[in-house]
Amino acid sequence: MGLWKLFVVALMPVVKVLLITAVGVFLAIERVDILGMAARKHLNNLVFYVLNPALVGSNLAKFITVKSLVMLWFMPLSVLITFIAGSALGWLLIKITRAPNHLRGLILGCCAAGNLGNMPLIIIPAVCEEKDSPFGDANICNMHGLAYATLSMAIGSIYMWLYVYNVVRIYSSTASDETKPDAIPEGLESAREITPGPKLFLKEPSINVGVENFEIDRAVSKGKAKVPFPENIKQGFQKVVDKLNLKRVLSPSINGAIVGFIVGTIPPFRKALIGGSAPLHVLEDSAYSVGESAITITTLIVGSNLLKGFRGSKVPISVIVGIMAVRYIFLPILGVGVVKFAVHLGAVSSDPLYKFVLLLQFALPPAINIGTMTQLFGSGEAEFSVIMLWTYASASVSVTLWSAFFMWLIK
Numbered sequence: 001m002g003l004w005k006l007f008v009v010a011l012m013p014v015v016k017v018l019l020i021t022a023v024g025v026f027l028a029i030e031r032v033d034i035l036g037m038a039a040r041k042h043l044n045n046l047v048f049y050v051l052n053p054a055l056v057g058s059n060l061a062k063f064i065t066v067k068s069l070v071m072l073w074f075m076p077l078s079v080l081i082t083f084i085a086g087s088a089l090g091w092l093l094i095k096i097t098r099a100p101n102h103l104r105g106l107i108l109g110c111c112a113a114g115n116l117g118n119m120p121l122i123i124i125p126a127v128c129e130e131k132d133s134p135f136g137d138a139n140i141c142n143m144h145g146l147a148y149a150t151l152s153m154a155i156g157s158i159y160m161w162l163y164v165y166n167v168v169r170i171y172s173s174t175a176s177d178e179t180k181p182d183a184i185p186e187g188l189e190s191a192r193e194i195t196p197g198p199k200l201f202l203k204e205p206s207i208n209v210g211v212e213n214f215e216i217d218r219a220v221s222k223g224k225a226k227v228p229f230p231e232n233i234k235q236g237f238q239k240v241v242d243k244l245n246l247k248r249v250l251s252p253s254i255n256g257a258i259v260g261f262i263v264g265t266i267p268p269f270r271k272a273l274i275g276g277s278a279p280l281h282v283l284e285d286s287a288y289s290v291g292e293s294a295i296t297i298t299t300l301i302v303g304s305n306l307l308k309g310f311r312g313s314k315v316p317i318s319v320i321v322g323i324m325a326v327r328y329i330f331l332p333i334l335g336v337g338v339v340k341f342a343v344h345l346g347a348v349s350s351d352p353l354y355k356f357v358l359l360l361q362f363a364l365p366p367a368i369n370i371g372t373m374t375q376l377f378g379s380g381e382a383e384f385s386v387i388m389l390w391t392y393a394s395a396s397v398s399v400t401l402w403s404a405f406f407m408w409l410i411k
Helices: 003-028 037-063 066-071 074-097 101-112 118-129 138-179 188-194 207-225 229-244 252-265 267-273 281-312 317-345 352-360 369-377 381-410
Strands: none
Touching: 003 118, 003 281, 003 381, 037 138, 037 252, 037 281, 037 369, 074 101, 074 138, 074 317, 074 352, 101 138, 101 317, 101 369, 101 381, 118 138, 118 352, 118 381, 138 252, 138 352, 138 369, 252 267, 267 281, 281 369, 281 381, 317 352, 317 381, 352 381, 369 381
16 A cells, blocks of 8 residues: 555544534534533533443444454553553653643543544554555455454543543542632531621630540540451441442443443343344344444534634643654554564464554544543533644644554564
8 A cells, every 4th residue: 555545544534533523613603502511511411421331332242252352352451551651651741841730630631542432443444445455355354453443442441431531530620629719617608697707706615615525536536446457447448439439430431331241242142132133133233323423422522612722722832742742652652562572472463454453552642532521520621622633633644654654564
């Protein structure tokens, strides 16, 4: 495949993303006002609770089996390496640029999570259909490529909603706490309305109250000392569970992935739900149809947020350049080393298409679903849209060059 053909193939998915983003911008302008603030909020809830779980679960159930998991066991590890390395590089970027607190979760997310969903699903079939493709027969290449891309999307979604979602949540809550005014104790506001401020604090607490509190503290401390050792372990475990908040960790997409794995890997469920001859295949087909719209709607929302970013968002240029350097320079170089080392150890099969997918995972722009997360927490929507505009505009060149290099490398 010539460089120009490869450029066109790699450019098409990026152009599609940018065109859908432009439609989102148009729908958000005041004269049209279809994707206003209220509409974006409702659509984000729809994507978060319905569309993304359907997309992840249906794809996993359809393409993933026990046999494929055994054959492709290195891919989950490879994707995990991209998240770990991206997070480490993102942390260094935060330290170097001294990014403000409200951008730190966004920077970590953009550096850690690549677009492992729609980009491979568009790039890989397009590469397979080219006449000069290095991956052999187009039909076999397309079948294997869809399985690889689907597993990549599913694994990326699990890591993203398990890790990036909580990173963005924690930093968003921290930023909102810093912007809140000092809290007024309950009942004090009404007291201010009735009694002038200086008189409210004239009465000092009595000494007896302090003595009583001291006695209570001594009693509590004695009670704590008498708690048996197993009970201490139980209390400590309960505190960890409370802080972890499993309801937030197990997001709807994670639950969808769990259902997809169960259906795809357990033969009775697979026979009942997957395939044209399955008696309940209409359920899987319906879930797949619902999930297909998730990527398009998410991209429209990102485009609508971009209008807000043009008006008032201030993302430091150093942050944008740093994210592009992490995603398009450092991670692809790391990916070449990781895949080469895995091939040397015999952990990766000899299929060149599989190697290409593993390498491509290190060179993709940030995941679009980060925009859904920022919208859910009400922090960083406009900033992410600006970051997405620059990273996806530059992806047309970087993804093309790295794809050409990867194809030359696996030959």
